[in-house]
Amino acid sequence: MKATIVTLPGDGIGPEVTAAAVKVLRTVAERWGFQVTVWEYPVGGASIDRFGVPLTDETLEICRRADAVLLGAVGGPEWDDLPQQLKPEAALLALRRELGVYANIRPVKVFPTLAGASSLKTKIIRGTDFVVVRELTGGIYFGQPRGLQTERGWNTMVYRRREVERIARLAFRMALERRRKVTSVDKANVLEVSRFWREVVNDVARDFPEVTLEHMYVDNAAMQLVMNPRQFDVILTGNMFGDILSDIGGAVSGSLGLLPSASLGDSGALYEPVHGSAPDIAGKKVANPIAAIASVALMFTHTFKVPEAAAVIQQAIEHTLAEGYCTPDIAFPGAKTVSTDDMVQLILHQIENIQEERKSGVII
Numbered sequence: 184m185k186a187t188i189v190t191l192p193g194d195g196i197g198p199e200v201t202a203a204a205v206k207v208l209r210t211v212a213e214r215w216g217f218q219v220t221v222w223e224y225p226v227g228g229a230s231i232d233r234f235g236v237p238l239t240d241e242t243l244e245i246c247r248r249a250d251a252v253l254l255g256a257v258g259g260p261e262w263d264d265l266p267q268q269l270k271p272e273a274a275l276l277a278l279r280r281e282l283g284v285y286a287n288i289r290p291v292k293v294f295p296t297l298a299g300a301s302s303l304k305t306k307i308i309r310g311t312d313f314v315v316v317r318e319l320t321g322g323i324y325f326g327q328p329r330g331l332q333t334e335r336g337w338n339t340m341v342y343r344r345r346e347v348e349r350i351a352r353l354a355f356r357m358a359l360e361r362r363r364k365v366t367s368v369d370k371a372n373v374l375e376v377s378r379f380w381r382e383v384v385n386d387v388a389r390d391f392p393e394v395t396l397e398h399m400y401v402d403n404a405a406m407q408l409v410m411n412p413r414q415f416d417v418i419l420t421g422n423m424f425g426d427i428l429s430d431i432g433g434a435v436s437g438s439l440g441l442l443p444s445a446s447l448g449d450s451g452a453l454y455e456p457v458h459g460s461a462p463d464i465a466g467k468k469v470a471n472p473i474a475a476i477a478s479v480a481l482m483f484t485h486t487f488k489v490p491e492a493a494a495v496i497q498q499a500i501e502h503t504l505a506e507g508y509c510t511p512d513i514a515f516p517g518a519k520t521v522s523t524d525d526m527v528q529l530i531l532h533q534i535e536n537i538q539e540e541r542k543s544g545v546i547i
């Protein structure tokens with residue numbers, strides 16, 4: 184199979200972690216018989232410096248035509264004083280909107296070796312493995328009317344049946360591949376829009392009798408995430424609640440440097456680490472490349488439809504950590520701290536090992 188991937192490395196540590204992810208992408212694609220063509224374009228501050236805008240029409244058009252986009256991170260203090268629509272971060276919103284990616288997927292898995300890196304107690308988070316499915320192109324961030332005056336400001340939270348149905352179906356399909364449980368999060372005790380959300384989710388659930396559905400109010404969900412995160416499998420929620428809950432989820436796992444994401448639409452797909460451009464460590468060769476590499480694993484699952492290849496990448500990451508290697512952000516007692524490049528080489532080495540074991544018939 185042939186595939187075209189556009190990489191948008193961006194700013195700060197973006198280029199460092201994207202280069203790492205592309206190495207893994209090429210290695211695994213080759214092993215699984217994919218011919219991958221990679222095109223690289225500037226985005227964010229890098230694009231502002233070259234072209235005066237955070238995202239050019241040409242880059243956007245190439246992204247639309249690609250099978251998937253892999254983004255590093257954008258932003259940095261040198262562009263902070265620009266007007267909102269010219270800031271590096273404006274590129275992210277434009278990309279999501281123009282690619283029609285309505286579902287943001289953030290898996291949160293606590294690696295056994297790193298359970299101590301979380302700010303929560305190890306006994307609470309050990310074994311945590313859930314995914315937040317957040318609606319990305321509707322809800323209060325986009326509803327009309329909206330406005331800002333001296334004496335009042337207002338936004339509107341609207342969800343249409345079509346919007347809720349498509350994200351709910353995606354969440355239920357995902358649950359079928361996991362532990363078959365969906366927790367739909369809303370504020371139906373107060374908001375009509377949430378009661379509507381709940382009704383549509385109940386309708387969709389009828390097509391998935393094998394999946395257990397529970398509803399949870401968002402305030403309770405925030406508490407449950409830090410009290411008992413192991414109870415969750417797939418968390419389905421709207422745009423604003425998802426924004427907040429996925430960050431809490433991130434905190435559970437320890438470091439931002441570990442968290443990948445996928446934003447999916449009917450045809451477009453955008454993969455990116457959850458973290459930003461981390462200007463404080465840019466160029467120091469200490470950035471953790473795992474979030475970007477795990478984003479490539481999501482690409483193998485959702486764009487290439489080869490979950491087995493994704494599992495190889497995921498296992499390679501876990502083995503590397505289990506052998507005690509880490510970047511400084513996730514350093515734990517007794518660990519061997521390595522650079523970004525070394526971490527990538529170690530993960531690539533594990534990928535080779537796992538592939539060899541597979542060839543020789545060792546079950547993994």
Ligand code: NAD
Pocket residue numbers: 196200255256257258259260272275439440441455456457458459460461462463464469470471472474512
């Ligand atoms: P950040 O995620 O860049 O950094 C927060 C902290 O986490 C920093 O201490 C950083 O060193 C650390 N960190 C982040 N990723 C890491 C990694 N891979 N390895 C090791 N440590 C890592 O968030 P911030 O400091 O609030 O924002 C910096 C810039 O990034 C801002 O301009 C912001 O707007 C932008 N930003 C971009 C995105 C994106 O591109 N998707 C997301 C968030 C923030």
